[in-house]
Amino acid sequence: MSTAFAAGEFDRLPVIDVRALTDPSSSAAARQSVAEQLGAACRESGFFYAIGHGVSAGLQSHLEDLSRRFFALPLADKMAIRMALGGRAWRGYFPVGGELTSGRPDRKEGLYFGAELDPGHPLVRTGTPLHGANLFPREPLGLRAAVLDYMAALTHLGHALMSGIALSLGLTEDYFAVRYTADPLVLFRIFNYPPGADTAEDGQPIWGVGEHTDYGVLTLLKQDDAGGLQVKSRQGGQVRWIEAPPVPDSFVCNIGDMLDRMTRGVYRSTPHRVQNRAGRDRLSLPFFFDPGWTAAIRPIDAPALEGASADDASERWDGQSVHTFQGTYGDYLLGKVGKVFPDLKTAVL
Numbered sequence: 239m240s241t242a243f244a245a246g247e248f249d250r251l252p253v254i255d256v257r258a259l260t261d262p263s264s265s266a267a268a269r270q271s272v273a274e275q276l277g278a279a280c281r282e283s284g285f286f287y288a289i290g291h292g293v294s295a296g297l298q299s300h301l302e303d304l305s306r307r308f309f310a311l312p313l314a315d316k317m318a319i320r321m322a323l324g325g326r327a328w329r330g331y332f333p334v335g336g337e338l339t340s341g342r343p344d345r346k347e348g349l350y351f352g353a354e355l356d357p358g359h360p361l362v363r364t365g366t367p368l369h370g371a372n373l374f375p376r377e378p379l380g381l382r383a384a385v386l387d388y389m390a391a392l393t394h395l396g397h398a399l400m401s402g403i404a405l406s407l408g409l410t411e412d413y414f415a416v417r418y419t420a421d422p423l424v425l426f427r428i429f430n431y432p433p434g435a436d437t438a439e440d441g442q443p444i445w446g447v448g449e450h451t452d453y454g455v456l457t458l459l460k461q462d463d464a465g466g467l468q469v470k471s472r473q474g475g476q477v478r479w480i481e482a483p484p485v486p487d488s489f490v491c492n493i494g495d496m497l498d499r500m501t502r503g504v505y506r507s508t509p510h511r512v513q514n515r516a517g518r519d520r521l522s523l524p525f526f527f528d529p530g531w532t533a534a535i536r537p538i539d540a541p542a543l544e545g546a547s548a549d550d551a552s553e554r555w556d557g558q559s560v561h562t563f564q565g566t567y568g569d570y571l572l573g574k575v576g577k578v579f580p581d582l583k584t585a586v587l
């Protein structure tokens with residue numbers, strides 16, 4: 239376990255082999271050992287690379303290839319599945335500049351997906367935001383199947399990692415599954431970050447994604463080899479941005495606001511941002527493994543968290559403390575997505 243840095247001060251993100259969590263025949267000792275590494279990473283930076291994750295390399299490269307082919311289509315073809323057509327389900331394509339972080343447009347385009355739910359699903363029938371059917375493009379052929387297969391594989395991995403995170407807190411492996419993620423809210427995005435100048439005419443930096451934290455419990459990010467993801471660290475009170483460079487066949491995993499809330503700030507939802515300086519397109523595929531929509535978020539009562547009390551409002555990118563939040567995950571998420579897509583919020587919610 240690393241003790242060289244205080245929580246929130248780090249200069250690299252650990253690489254953790256999580257095989258024991260995905261292998262049903264692994265020993266309790268092997269699972270515990272992975273859990274301890276996860277716990278250290280969650281306390282220190284809230285970020286780690288997962289290797290040994292068991293997600294098919296063939297599926298990943300197939301999906302990457304199809305994604306690049308989609309983004310290479312003429313804008314009009316991509317706009318045929320624009321998000322406005324996805325309605326309350328919040329699915330489809332948005333063009334470069336169509337999404338805001340902290341009020342400024344990001345230099346990225348992307349596709350939004352989620353669990354494929356038919357109109358008869360109870361949450362769809364009641365018009366619950368972010369639930370419904372996906373908008374898949376007509377081409378490239380095979381994207382639909384690849385996205386659905388990938389979401390299934392990553393959901394499986396999300397459950398495995400959350401069982402390790404539960405163990406790392408001295409909880410039973412099914413702690414999160416029982417309370418929050420038996421029916422997780424999964425959101426999946428495919429982003430393309432075009433190359434371009436680092437600064438705007440007004441001298442402000444241009445970000446692929448501006449500084450933010452993620453909203454749920456766990457994000458599993460597949461990034462290509464362009465680099466550009468940065469994670470906010472501190473040293474002696476000074477902010478220091480740490481690169482999260484590509485690591486072959488890994489997922490960059492980070493915890494979100496809800497796990498920060500549940501652990502009273504002990505497991506950190508750490509700000510991060512992206513700037514594509516590679517001089518070519520950067521492809522990334524973040525998968526969000528989150529509590530179910532109606533799950534009420536509550537602090538965890540565990541000896542490992544005794545004495546923890548967090549007040550993060552002055553520290554946070556949005557000036558708001560997650561620790562005063564009370565309500566369901568749906569309440570939390572809805573408050574956030576309205577800010578990143580204001581037009582869509584007015585139109586469909």
Ligand SMILES: O=C(O)CCC(=O)C(=O)O
Nearest residue numbers: 447452461467512522524
């Ligand atoms: O594209 C990336 O590397 C990060 C994306 C991200 O932080 C997000 O979608 O929340």
Ligand SMILES: [Fe+2]
Nearest residue numbers: 450451452510
């Ligand atoms: Fe993020």
